[in-house]
Amino acid sequence: MVVPQEVPLGPRDFVNREADLGRVDRLWASRSAGATRLGVCTGLPGVGKTAFIRRCVQRFRDTAVFSGGDLHVEFASVDGIAPSVADALGSCLLALGVAKDVMPSTLAERANRLRTITAEKAVLIVLEDVSDAAQVLPFVPNGSGSAVLVTSSAQLSDLLADGAEAIRLEPLDDASGAHLVTTLVGARAEAEPEAVGRLVRLCSGLPVALKVAASRLLARRGMSVGELASQIESGRSGFAVGGEDKVSAVFAVAYEALASEPARIYRLLGLYTGRDLTQDTLSRLADVGQDASSSAVETLIESGLLNEDSDGRLSLHAMVRRHARQLAFSQDGADECEAAVRRVVTHLVTTAAFADLAVLGTGRYRVDPDTLTHGWKSPFAGASAKREALAWLDRERGNLLAVQRAAADLDMHDESWRLAEALTALYVTRRYLVDWTESSALGANSARLIGNRRAEARLRSFVSRAWSDLGNLDRAGEELVDRALPLAEQADDTRLLASVWEMLGRYRDHVDPGDAAEAYQRAIALFAQENDTRGIAFTSLFLGSSHYRSGRLQEAEDILRNALAQIREVGDARMHGRCLTELGNVLRARGATGQARQTLNEAVEILRDDDQPYYEAEAREDLLTLVEDETGLQALMEIHERLGSGRAGEFRDRLRRLRDSAPSA
Incomplete structure (x- = not known):
């Protein structure tokens, strides 16, 4: 690792x-x-x-x-x-x-x-x-x-x-501040010790301001330290950060030295709602091409106003951001400020939609799958598309949630609910459950405000998985039964209604297993109306599992065998292996030990070849109920070590006990 x-x-x-x-x-x-x-x-x-x-x-x-x-x-x-x-x-x-x-x-x-x-x-x-x-x-x-x-x-x-x-950490004293300025600026600072002391005091000993001041000196080789200090002293920025007008005056002097285009981009950066951004996102914010964006970024970094971290991501210090934001509202006007935020929202929502498609594929139900991506080229392509898309979603996670809030605040409710739908690709894969509930609530509310029942029903039904995993089954039921189901029944979307009933079945598995089968059967019937083989196959697997847990073994076996044939047709190796595992458990419960062992071994092979260690471990553990052998325990120990599940020690102990109990040769 x-x-x-x-x-x-x-x-x-x-x-x-x-x-x-x-x-x-x-x-x-x-x-x-x-x-x-x-x-x-x-x-x-x-x-x-x-x-x-x-x-x-x-x-x-x-x-x-x-x-x-x-x-x-x-x-x-x-x-x-x-x-x-x-x-x-x-x-x-x-x-x-x-x-x-x-x-x-x-x-x-x-x-x-x-x-x-x-x-x-x-x-x-x-x-x-x-x-x-x-x-x-x-x-x-x-x-x-x-x-x-x-x-x-x-x-x-x-x-x-x-x-x-x-x-x-205290602000730098005169000596330490002078050392920082001298290190950054060099001989000019050494030649003006008194002026450097004035500069340190004007910056209140704060490194963020001292570095901006030093950058100004580096950009103006002919400027003395004393001249810069005088400029700052005479500045009237009208902007206070923690009561320190003199510190904000440092930023004002650096800003006033910028050419018009870097200055405009600096102001707009103050409007960005996320924590950091890429140069591509900055280009969309400012509505400029890559060349102009690159030039402005270079200028702003050299001025000390913009930070670039070791991963190439750009950000403004919080104190600098406040300065830039105030300038944007005072100089660019409300319309241009709003337009800049809208451009960023549109860009990130569209990219998130492409990432969703790359991570979860095209077979997943989506409310309007092509609306955002039509006519655009996906940035995620090739054999590594899924990995790159998931990495992008992970890096942008906090920024995307902030952008969704901004979209809702600007009444961009279509973008808000669409982003919520796309982000579930990240949440279900990485299990960021709290973010999932917050994003879905924002998106569902946006969908409600514009009267989009389909989107609201989808978000409320799917987030029930997060609420159930968080242990809040009451909230999961409220989202499903009280809200999503009535909305789905009013919408003209059979596949949506089927997916809601599937979610209801999975919810009932937690709270009322005896009624889960009815929900799954309704979902299967609705998927059948749409000739959705994938939906029928997967829901049939859940139905068969429900019957198995209820002791209805013959029905479970019949349903799982049908599901198995359909899943093979769909071509999903993970669900194929899971279905074989459930069928093996049914056969074992019915006393067909030989068939059960054969079926579970087949599940292990399929899941191992598809690199599904969690489900492979489930199949192997079910095999241990038939015969506890050293090979199976060794494999389970290694899989759980790989998963980081904490159960590796359990299987290590079982393996040791098995070896200790074996008769000596």
């Missing part, structure tokens, strides 16, 4: 903070065995917390302190809403090798699984922009091998009271 290294690299021009870095080094060295290692880095916005923590991570990588790698979570709120802790835990578990099929559903279960893994391997978890101790506690490891580093503008006194190490 690849060791995760998720924390982006720190800035190349990082200087100073040696005393603070030494404190972090001592924190790890001085912790006694069994003690939790938790560092909380606090300080004002712009003081350099992110750069400092990322430099710490680079030092740890160089010394291999955390052999299990490093994980990264950003809790910065977007439009006032912070990411879900449960989904952040899920993201960390995925990076550590836990397969989505064995991903725990609840926050508590995910936190427990993370603690188990980080007790076994040394992992560093970096949590940025934390606002509350409750966001941190689920990530805290039990032992001393792993650790957590937190950045926050809040004090997080609850964590400190429980033994966390406080690392408070």
Whole structure:
């Protein structure tokens, strides 16, 4: 397995903070065995917390302190809403090798699984922009091998009271600030020590402002440090960040030096609702070609106003973003600001629709499958299309949810519900359950507002899977029975109604198994009206499974054999193997041991060849009920190790007991 290294690299021009870095080094060295290692880095916005923590991570990588790698979570709120802790835990578990099929559903279960893994391997978890101790506690490891580093503008006194190490970064003093400016600018700064001191004080010792000021000096070789300081002192930006007008004046001076097109793009960047973006998205935001976009990006990076991380993603510091956003509203007008956001929404929604098609294929039911993608070329093509599409959705996850909120706020309700439908490709694959419920609620509300019953019914029915997995069966039933089913019955879409009844069957499997068969039978009859072999085949598998669990073995066998023939026609290896597994269990329950073993072995072969380890493990475990052998236990142990499920130890123990009980030769 690849060791995760998720924390982006720190800035190349990082200087100073040696005393603070030494404190972090001592924190790890001085912790006694069994003690939790938790560092909380606090300080004002712009003081350099992110750069400092990322430099710490680079030092740890160089010394291999955390052999299990490093994980990264950003809790910065977007439009006032912070990411879900449960989904952040899920993201960390995925990076550590836990397969989505064995991903725990609840926050508590995910936190427990993370603690188990980080007790076994040394992992560093970096949590940025934390606002509350409750966001941190689920990530805290039990032992001393792993650790957590937190950045926050809040004090997080609850964590400190429980033994966390406080690392408070103060603004740079005159000497440290002068050192930073001199390092960046060179001889000119050395020649004007008094002016450099003035500049440091005007920037309040904040690295984010000092770097913008230094970039201005580098761009104007003939400008002295004193001249820049005077420009800042005379500036009247009318914009305050934390009460510091003089800091915002630094950004104003840098902005005023921009040519018209980079200046316009800078202002529009302040309107972007996500956390970061690609250059392609920036081009759509500004409605310019790639060449103009690349030129503007280069200019803005050189000015110090725009950041580019080690993955090539672009962002504005929060303080700079506020400055840019205010300028956009004052200089570009409400119509152009809205048009820019609309362009980004359209671009990202369309790309998400292509990603959905690449991940889940064309056979999946969609409300209007071709509306967004017609006439456009998919950015995801070739043998790696599915992998690249899923990676894109994962990288853009927080941004896409923010864009969906922006779409709803702009009454772009078609785009809002369409994005919600596309995002389920990510949520069902990665099991970001909380994001799934939020996105579906936004999308369903948008569909309701424009009277689209089909879209609302689809989103409400499908999200019942997320609510069920979260353990909220009441909410799952409310979405299905009270809302989705009446809407689907009013819509002129037989396939939609069939899919809702299928979801009802799966819901009833949880709450009322005796009534699940009726829902599945209704779904099958409706799919048959549409000649939807795929829908009939898959729902028949669920129906056969329901009969098996209810003890109706002959009916179960008949239905599963029919389903098996249909699934072979459809050509889905995963469902083929699952159907064989269920049929094997029915045969075993009926006492046909030989047929059951043959059927389950066939399921194992198909699922292994299709690289479906979770379902292969299910078939192998069912085989163990017929005969417990060393080969099967060894395979199950290895599969669960690969899945990161936590059950590997169970099969390791069973294998050891089997070997210990074997008669000696």
